[in-house]
Amino acid sequence: LHGSSILERHHLEFGKTLLRDESLNIYQNLSRRQHDTVIHLMDIAIIATDLALYFKKRTMFQKIVDQSKTYENWNDWTKAMMMTACDLSAIAKPWEIQSKVALAVAAEFWEQGDLERTVLEQTPIPMMDRNKSDELPKMQCGFIDFVCAFVYKEFSRFHVEITPMLERLLNNRKEWNALKEVYEGKLAAIEGAKIAKEEEAAAKQAAAAAQSQSKTCIVG
Known part of the structure; x- marks a missing residue:
């Protein structure tokens, strides 16, 4: 079903399944745009807990840190690394x-x-x-x-x-x-x-x- 990050993708999909239950959907009062943003953040956060991806992304993150004042579109990478730091x-x-x-x-x-x-x-x-x-x-x-x-x-x-x-x-x-x-x-x-x-x-x-x-x- 999932080619990579199998356990993490299972967690993500199961979380989305739970959110379809109105009694469990803590995001139901968000606007569509807000909801999409939160789901995107969930995707990043949960998939980032796969340490195999952490090792693959380390070189890029080092580059982001080196160029933090000028590097564009670094937010998702940084959030993913923050999840690893939290883990x-x-x-x-x-x-x-x-x-x-x-x-x-x-x-x-x-x-x-x-x-x-x-x-x-x-x-x-x-x-x-x-x-x-x-x-x-x-x-x-x-x-x-x-x-x-x-x-x-x-x-x-x-x-x-x-x-x-x-x-x-x-x-x-x-x-x-x-x-x-x-x-x-x-x-x-x-x-x-x-x-x-x-x-x-x-x-x-x-x-x-x-x-x-x-x-x-x-x-x-």
């Missing part, structure tokens, strides 16, 4: 809030991963694998770097009042990175202890072999 806004909350939201979202992912493992007998992707929960800080750093940072950096250039959100995002990146380094330090310590144990065992085995060879030579 991702938990990442720009104070650390005390952001960390809780991240854990809550991760818990939902892990529940889905549990179902994939037990019901579908499939190995879930790392993000949904409860067995990899210790890697959450690393995943959050990647999420910030590859998904979130761009939109807040560009919007902070576009409007200075967005800067506090960018600053909180960067602070959250530092917090997650600190947790990531703690975990990586533990892994390194475990790996170091394992290697030391293997080297000790190898040394003992070599010493035993040398001693055995020495006894053989004496007997001979």
Whole structure:
């Protein structure tokens, strides 16, 4: 039915279906022109929640920010990027809030991963694998770097009042990175202890072999 943004287009069409019910149509008192404008804004806002489109539009949005004083017809692009910024806004909350939201979202992912493992007998992707929960800080750093940072950096250039959100995002990146380094330090310590144990065992085995060879030579 829909070639792209399938879930988002389903949401949009279902929303329009609900609006056909007079008891639910909150736009019924608008003029035809106002109604068309609102529906157009709905189209932009809902379809823009598809992150795949966000990645495709980033270069154009950067160009708009670079030429914001002279660029024409940038409103729809900016509104679409604003929806992405809103969708991702938990990442720009104070650390005390952001960390809780991240854990809550991760818990939902892990529940889905549990179902994939037990019901579908499939190995879930790392993000949904409860067995990899210790890697959450690393995943959050990647999420910030590859998904979130761009939109807040560009919007902070576009409007200075967005800067506090960018600053909180960067602070959250530092917090997650600190947790990531703690975990990586533990892994390194475990790996170091394992290697030391293997080297000790190898040394003992070599010493035993040398001693055995020495006894053989004496007997001979």
